[in-house]
Amino acid sequence: MFSIPFVKPWALAVGVVLYTLTRAYKVVRGRKEVGYVQGIRTLFEPFTFLGAVLPSLWWPLYPGVNFQWERRKSLYKQFNRDTVSIVPYLAGSARLWTANLDVAKQVVAGGASSCWIKPREYSRALLFWGMNLAGAEGGELWRRHRRIMGPAFNNKTYALVWNETLRVYKDMMVHEGWESKTSVDIPIVQTYTFKLALFIIASCGFGLPFDWSEPPTGEDDQMTIQEALRVVSETNFMYTMAPSFVLSLPLKKVKYAKQAHDALDAFMRHQVAVRKVEIRREIAENGSEEISRDDVFSRLVLANESEAEKLPLDDQEMIGSTFVLLFAGHETTGHTLAATLGFLAVHPEEQDIAYDQIMDVVGHDRDPTFEDYSALYKVLAAFYEALRFIPAGSVMIRQTTADTVLKVPKDLDSEEAEDLVIPNGSIVSVDMVGIQYNPRYFPDPFAYKPSRWYEQETTEIPDVFTAFSIGPRACIGRKFAQVEAVCWLALLLRDWKVEPLLRPGETHEEWRERVLSAQLVMTLTVGPVPLRFVRRVTKVESVISS
Numbered sequence: 001m002f003s004i005p006f007v008k009p010w011a012l013a014v015g016v017v018l019y020t021l022t023r024a025y026k027v028v029r030g031r032k033e034v035g036y037v038q039g040i041r042t043l044f045e046p047f048t049f050l051g052a053v054l055p056s057l058w059w060p061l062y063p064g065v066n067f068q069w070e071r072r073k074s075l076y077k078q079f080n081r082d083t084v085s086i087v088p089y090l091a092g093s094a095r096l097w098t099a100n101l102d103v104a105k106q107v108v109a110g111g112a113s114s115c116w117i118k119p120r121e122y123s124r125a126l127l128f129w130g131m132n133l134a135g136a137e138g139g140e141l142w143r144r145h146r147r148i149m150g151p152a153f154n155n156k157t158y159a160l161v162w163n164e165t166l167r168v169y170k171d172m173m174v175h176e177g178w179e180s181k182t183s184v185d186i187p188i189v190q191t192y193t194f195k196l197a198l199f200i201i202a203s204c205g206f207g208l209p210f211d212w213s214e215p216p217t218g219e220d221d222q223m224t225i226q227e228a229l230r231v232v233s234e235t236n237f238m239y240t241m242a243p244s245f246v247l248s249l250p251l252k253k254v255k256y257a258k259q260a261h262d263a264l265d266a267f268m269r270h271q272v273a274v275r276k277v278e279i280r281r282e283i284a285e286n287g288s289e290e291i292s293r294d295d296v297f298s299r300l301v302l303a304n305e306s307e308a309e310k311l312p313l314d315d316q317e318m319i320g321s322t323f324v325l326l327f328a329g330h331e332t333t334g335h336t337l338a339a340t341l342g343f344l345a346v347h348p349e350e351q352d353i354a355y356d357q358i359m360d361v362v363g364h365d366r367d368p369t370f371e372d373y374s375a376l377y378k379v380l381a382a383f384y385e386a387l388r389f390i391p392a393g394s395v396m397i398r399q400t401t402a403d404t405v406l407k408v409p410k411d412l413d414s415e416e417a418e419d420l421v422i423p424n425g426s427i428v429s430v431d432m433v434g435i436q437y438n439p440r441y442f443p444d445p446f447a448y449k450p451s452r453w454y455e456q457e458t459t460e461i462p463d464v465f466t467a468f469s470i471g472p473r474a475c476i477g478r479k480f481a482q483v484e485a486v487c488w489l490a491l492l493l494r495d496w497k498v499e500p501l502l503r504p505g506e507t508h509e510e511w512r513e514r515v516l517s518a519q520l521v522m523t524l525t526v527g528p529v530p531l532r533f534v535r536r537v538t539k540v541e542s543v544i545s546s
């Protein structure tokens with residue numbers, strides 16, 4: 001007969017009955033928490049440990065952790081509304097799931113006094129290293145972190161980002177030996193976009209300007225920080241959600257993950273300790289809060305050491321902030337740059353438009369400067385449109401700390417909103433993929449059209465662009481990422497025509513289907529993008545050769 005060692009059958013029966021009753025109560029309460037809105041009824045909520053490790057079963061039994069991407073064409077149509085619900089039977093919490101911009105604004109754009117907070121339960125991966133700006137629930141805690149980090153993001157920083165991107169691009173050309181090549185095949189373009197993003201955050205974020213041939217390593221020189229970050233972002237979920245015995249299993253993957261965590265931990269602790277000493281010394285020597293370094297991290301340490309800051313961050317919070325800078329400044333930008341090049345490769349007409357603007361604004365005879373940034377708005381638009389297709393920050397989860405009322409449109413076509421009474425503790429997930437594909441805001445949402453963003457030329461922040469979030473809690477690194485992207489794309493597209501690296505017999509359409517798809521790791525990421533760079537012949541060169 002079936003039995004579990006050391007567990008008495010009656011204890012097992014009591015356990016099963018208790019679990020069933022608890023879950024039944026949760027389902028009843030969950031339906032109330034989502035205002036009885038219709039939606040997915042499933043076994044597991046995707047953002048639980050079980051949900052993440054299980055493969056998707058048939059719909060809707062368990063939609064899988066990647067359902068947001070895979071069901072982007074059908075989810076909201078199925079229920080004829082852009083705010084639906086998820087109620088899980090066996091694991092996880094019920095929630096509203098919205099692709100509506102007005103609902104998103106009510107939930108995420110309220111600032112420090114809002115009753116909507118970031119629930120800690122879902123920020124565990126971010127908070128693992130210590131409290132930080134991105135993981136803070138809200139209220140005073142968030143405001144304090146933002147006050148300390150905010151001043152570090154200024155025009156001086158962005159000019160530094162531009163200049164460093166230029167330096168790293170040139171360094172990359174020399175060290176990769178591409179200067180003399182007419183064509184380069186690149187199996188995974190993320191190898192370069194990730195390295196670029198890491199170098200820019202190392203340099204402008206931490207004041208550590210590395211050479212392309214010399215990637216930064218951890219304290220023991222065992223593993224590069226790039227590799228440590230890659231492994232940490234892939235395994236952070238296991239680290240933060242799995243039962244602790246999993247981490248002591250004698251498995252190669254687990255050991256490697258631990259090595260990466262240790263390397264990153266040592267790197268961050270070292271940075272915090274060294275910089276604090278350095279900045280204290282500079283303040284003492286100068287007798288003022290003027291420091292020589294312009295990088296974000298030094299500015300953060302300075303703000304923290306400032307006489308005016310009554311509530312400075314402690315060491316663990318500094319480590320947490322270091323991780324957030326490294327992670328947020330690296331993974332998101334690296335993936336979006338790879339996706340932008342992928343889309344431009346299969347849309348040569350859009351690539352030509354960007355190239356023509358680069359030629360008009362910069363030409364061939366000089367390097368682009370930070371002053372060119374706004375004039376290169378079509379390059380930025382190509383980046384925005386890739387970000388619309390694959391928004392790296394794909395979901396924003398918020399929980400209400402008070403009974404509240406949400407105004408929610410009744411169906412897909414109507415503007416008319418109904419009042420939804422939501423009890424304290426209810427969760428809303430803002431579906432960034434859903435918003436960015438919602439035909440309410442984007443006609444023809446599955447077409448890659450950078451021209452949607454040309455209004456950017458006159459308005460700095462288009463209302464429907466949510467990829468960096470909206471309101472006072474929007475991404476603090478937005479302009480940092482944009483400046484880096486525009487500079488690097490302008491340099492690259494000026495020198496090279498970007499084409500898809502096709503398999504034998506593959507068409508562009510098949511390549512696009514195969515490559516430009518996404519999956520949720522810690523952020524929503526495009527798969528490996530294989531490209532061919534073909535050197536552009538300048539007009540002057542073509543005249544000379546003819």
Ligand code: HEM
Binds near residue numbers: 146333466467
């Ligand atoms: C393409 C690049 C990027 C994208 C798509 C992106 C997206 C986002 C999104 C959607 C949020 C809001 C998350 C939420 O509220 O749940 C956010 C917040 C944040 N981002 Fe970014 N980000 C990018 C680049 C960067 C960079 C380069 C940095 C730093 C150098 C950065 C640092 C942060 C921080 C610290 C927060 C938390 C802000 C707060 O809670 O007040 N991000 N980002």
